[in-house]
Amino acid sequence: MKYPTPKLVVSACLAGEFVRYDGGTVKDPFVEKLLRYCQVIPVCPEVSIGLGVPRNKVILYWKEKELRLVQPSSGKDLTEDMLSFVESFLSGLEEVDGFLLKGKSPSCGVSNSTLSYKDPEGRTFSHRTKGLFAKKVIERFEDLPVEDEKRLKDEKIKKHFLVRLFSIARLREFISRAESISQLMEFHRINKYLLMLHSQTKLKEMGRLVASSKGFTQTIKEYSRLFRQALKKTPSKGQYINTFTHIYGHLSRRLNQKEKDHFFTLLEDFRKGLVSEKTILELLKNWSFRFEEDYLQTQTIFEPCPKELN
Numbered sequence: 001m002k003y004p005t006p007k008l009v010v011s012a013c014l015a016g017e018f019v020r021y022d023g024g025t026v027k028d029p030f031v032e033k034l035l036r037y038c039q040v041i042p043v044c045p046e047v048s049i050g051l052g053v054p055r056n057k058v059i060l061y062w063k064e065k066e067l068r069l070v071q072p073s074s075g076k077d078l079t080e081d082m083l084s085f086v087e088s089f090l091s092g093l094e095e096v097d098g099f100l101l102k103g104k105s106p107s108c109g110v111s112n113s114t115l116s117y118k119d120p121e122g123r124t125f126s127h128r129t130k131g132l133f134a135k136k137v138i139e140r141f142e143d144l145p146v147e148d149e150k151r152l153k154d155e156k157i158k159k160h161f162l163v164r165l166f167s168i169a170r171l172r173e174f175i176s177r178a179e180s181i182s183q184l185m186e187f188h189r190i191n192k193y194l195l196m197l198h199s200q201t202k203l204k205e206m207g208r209l210v211a212s213s214k215g216f217t218q219t220i221k222e223y224s225r226l227f228r229q230a231l232k233k234t235p236s237k238g239q240y241i242n243t244f245t246h247i248y249g250h251l252s253r254r255l256n257q258k259e260k261d262h263f264f265t266l267l268e269d270f271r272k273g274l275v276s277e278k279t280i281l282e283l284l285k286n287w288s289f290r291f292e293e294d295y296l297q298t299q300t301i302f303e304p305c306p307k308e309l310n
């Protein structure tokens, strides 16, 4: 399987640069491995607005209902500098496939992991929120995967992030060389079960779009939007079972009764949490080789991203 190379915007401290407030960097074995498969676009918002390394800490505080970025030691309010950097950085960004940012940072924190305060000195804790840079990224790139390294410790979140990142990169690389609707139909075909797994409604919508007689440019544009949206939600167990059953439908007439029984036992085990989805996917993939089902063998659902990252 040939994998695309995702274009990933990464907090510079996660990408090995010594830019943290204390002059350090962040070591994370999984992130280091992932970055070897990506085209990395590093960014350190705090260094980019002129803060040095090392530097005194910055914090977030609520001025009435407005979130401000300040440096308590100097009393500087850095909010406008940060917002204007974010605007120019994000507007000048080439097409990218996702963001991996540093958790808990007042600039980069993604998932309500950053402390915020009721006063500019940081004496009274208010609640956890997103970093200022991360907040703008999420608002602007709502259809792209945006995560922090801490959340990727959760296997489910990591898997979903990787599937989205590599699938969106595959789409971008495909679009850069696509010339005809028939090529788009082929792209849609190999992603059919991956899309079904995430959103059957979007899969149908995309099928109708590909079969419509809209112009090539318009179709690609709409397809691309729907593709990103389709992958947004983490699939439920029910969605896995539905997709497995559809794939099984291609193969069932060539299976003997014991094999059929085995499949449904595994499906029940999966429903109960006794086996993972990988076990069932592997079985279906093996059968697709055995019965020389080209239509199934090329499906991206079987290997959406490099095995080494799983």
Ligand code: SF4
Binding pocket: 011, 012, 013, 014, 019, 020, 021, 043, 044, 045, 046, 047, 102, 105, 107, 108
């Ligand atoms: S968390 Fe963000 S702002 Fe802080 S050092 Fe890392 S890249 Fe720079």
